[in-house]
Amino acid sequence: MAKKKMSTKAKIQLLVFLIAYVVVGVLNVKLGGLPPTPGEALKNVANRWIVGPSSGPWYTRINPMTIIMSWVIIGLIIWFAKSVNKEYSIVPSNKQSFAESLMEFVYDIVQSSIPDERYAKITFKLAMTLFIYIAVANLIGGFIPGISVDVSKTIAENGEVVRNVKFVLFSDTWFPPTADLNTNLTYAVMVFLISQYFGIKVKGIKAWLKGFLEPVPILLPMNIIGELAKPVSHSLRLFGNITGGGILVLTLSYFVKYMFLPPFLWGYFGIFSGLIQAFVFSTLTIAYISSQLA
Numbered sequence: 001m002a003k004k005k006m007s008t009k010a011k012i013q014l015l016v017f018l019i020a021y022v023v024v025g026v027l028n029v030k031l032g033g034l035p036p037t038p039g040e041a042l043k044n045v046a047n048r049w050i051v052g053p054s055s056g057p058w059y060t061r062i063n064p065m066t067i068i069m070s071w072v073i074i075g076l077i078i079w080f081a082k083s084v085n086k087e088y089s090i091v092p093s094n095k096q097s098f099a100e101s102l103m104e105f106v107y108d109i110v111q112s113s114i115p116d117e118r119y120a121k122i123t124f125k126l127a128m129t130l131f132i133y134i135a136v137a138n139l140i141g142g143f144i145p146g147i148s149v150d151v152s153k154t155i156a157e158n159g160e161v162v163r164n165v166k167f168v169l170f171s172d173t174w175f176p177p178t179a180d181l182n183t184n185l186t187y188a189v190m191v192f193l194i195s196q197y198f199g200i201k202v203k204g205i206k207a208w209l210k211g212f213l214e215p216v217p218i219l220l221p222m223n224i225i226g227e228l229a230k231p232v233s234h235s236l237r238l239f240g241n242i243t244g245g246g247i248l249v250l251t252l253s254y255f256v257k258y259m260f261l262p263p264f265l266w267g268y269f270g271i272f273s274g275l276i277q278a279f280v281f282s283t284l285t286i287a288y289i290s291s292q293l294a
Contacts, residue, residue, distance in 0.1 A: 065149055065175040066183060073136050073177065103128060111281065113290040119198060123289050127193065130187060131282035134178055138242060138274025141176020149175065178277075181239045188234035191285045196227075199292030234284055241277050 050061050084095050092100060107124050114120045177183045200208045212223045 002008055063180055063182070066177050066180045069137070069140070069175050070177045073133060073140065076136060077132055089111070106131060106282065110286055113286050116293065116294060119202075119289070119293055123286060126191070126289075127285045130191075130285055131278050134238070134281055135275055135278035137176045137178045139271065141179060141242065141274070176242060178242045181235065184235035184238045185231065187281075188231035191234065192227075192231040193290055195289045195292045198289055202293050216230055230288055234281070234288075238277050238281050240253040241273060245273055266283045 009158060051064055055094055080095070081098075084093075084099050087093050104126050104171075107120075110120050110124045110127060196208075200209075203211070210226075212220055
């Protein structure tokens with residue numbers, strides 16, 4: 001089988017990116033854009049760019065980067081889907097083969113867990129959507145260097161917390177929405193509510209409530225806690241892995257002045273770890289729904 005060679009256009013694009021990456025890295029070093037110590041590099045890592053009154057209710061505050069990057073990811077997914085649909089044919093292209101293979105792989109997992117076709121199709125759409133979104137988010141946030149936001153906090157004279165926002169080029173990856181716990185918790189709660197709804201629909205409200213008393217009624221509190229813990233662990237697992245990977249990359253990047261090592265680290269956490277976490281999240285979605293239908 002003949003090996004595919006990189007096109008001239010792709011070579012030029014890669015070369016331009018590498019040159020720009022090295023130039024920006026050198027400018028960061030020369031112009032003093034890098035923190036002097038590892039402590040300085042990590043002191044703002046937990047801060048987020050939050051817009052809204054600091055003393056108001058939680059729902060009046062948002063993270064603009066989460067909103068912006070979510071729309072960017074949705075746009076990329078729609079663009080890819082339209083390009084596949086536009087080139088759809090009996091003899092599939094590379095993009096069509098990739099999309100069909102991925103969907104077939106996930107659908108096989110759903111069918112093996114949920115034999116009922118009525119719920120299998122709905123679960124497949126949900127799990128597939130979550131997998132694609134989370135995978136793209138993790139790839140962008142763990143593999144592609146771009147614009148990052150460094151936020152420091154100061155206290156004003158009136159006691160209000162002021163966030164100072166600074167945009168930095170190529171010292172970190174794009175902000176992944178999955179690094180925001182609110183995003184992950186929203187999806188986890190959605191999966192939890194859907195699974196409980198399916199359980200009630202299949203078993204009936206009486207049988208569903210009776211399930212919390214099994215195998216013995218004394219375990220009712222434990223069963224309730226176990227169910228409520230599902231969305232918590234579901235969201236924290238993804239958040240912890242993505243955020244922890246980002247902190248590790250940022251720490252190691254500091255010691256090499258953000259030059260040659262980060263792309264390899266970003267590649268690991270973006271491609272390998274990021275895709276695994278997307279797969280785990282979607283697989284647990286299938287498992288939670290399946291357990292309610294059993």
